[in-house]
Ligand SMILES: Nc1nc2c(c(=O)[nH]1)N(C=O)[C@@H](CNc1ccc(C(=O)N[C@@H](CCC(=O)O)C(=O)O)cc1)CN2
């Protein structure tokens with residue numbers, strides 16, 4: 001995809017808004033399905049960080065339920081008040097514990113585990129507006145995840161996007177943390193290959 005990060009964000013947001021409800025619902029079902037046939041050992045007590053999909057984002061709580069259904073300990077992000085800082089984390093148990101939060105997000109009301117909690121995650125599913133096969137991930141532009149996942153360097157990082165948001169190339173900055181995998185509803189888990197000229 002060409003253009004500045006903000007141009008690509010605007011284009012993706014417009015496409016997401018226009019995506020028919022039945023297609024979103026099918027994609028959410030497919031993404032939940034991939035949680036039970038992933039390339040990872042998602043078994044009892046393994047820690048997985050994910051997110052609560054909101055608005056036009058790909059996925060739904062079915063994705064989280066598919067994880068907790070396997071006994072996985074699911075963490076989801078908590079945005080602290082104030083300017084962007086590393087994300088806090090809380091355990092996701094079931095949808096009933098979610099409350100409305102900043103930016104139209106839904107967050108668990110339970111204990112805050114602190115920014116370091118994500119370091120225990122074996123897999124981190126990251127929300128994204130687009131992702132490149134080289135591992136470049138484009139987020140919403142506040143830098144929350146880039147500030148947070150340096151502490152999760154042992155984890156498999158998986159950007160979750162719609163099929164048409166997995167592209168060959170995206171604009172990148174030095175602070176962008178590359179992802180290892182991209183998950184799409186139609187294509188499942190795709191391993192990223194850093195561009196040949198990356199170090
Ligand atoms: N579901 C979900 N949870 C998530 C993220 C996400 O992308 N999706 N995040 C991924 O990072 C973090 C929150 N990041 C956000 C980054 C920017 C804006 C945003 O829209 N900012 C606008 C102001 C919008 C408003 O005031 O309502 C802005 O800063 O201009 C919202 C959330 C943590 N939790």
Ligand SMILES: Nc1ncnc2c1ncn2[C@@H]1O[C@H](COP(=O)(O)OP(=O)(O)OP(=O)(O)O)[C@@H](O)[C@H]1O
Pocket residue numbers: 005137138139140141142143144145146147173175176
């Ligand atoms: N590790 C970091 N430390 C401090 N500032 C950072 C860090 N990572 C990103 N930023 C800042 O955050 C802002 C947004 O960065 P960028 O456009 O890459 O966000 P993004 O990856 O789309 O968002 P997100 O990570 O929340 O999904 C930029 O001003 C950038 O300088």
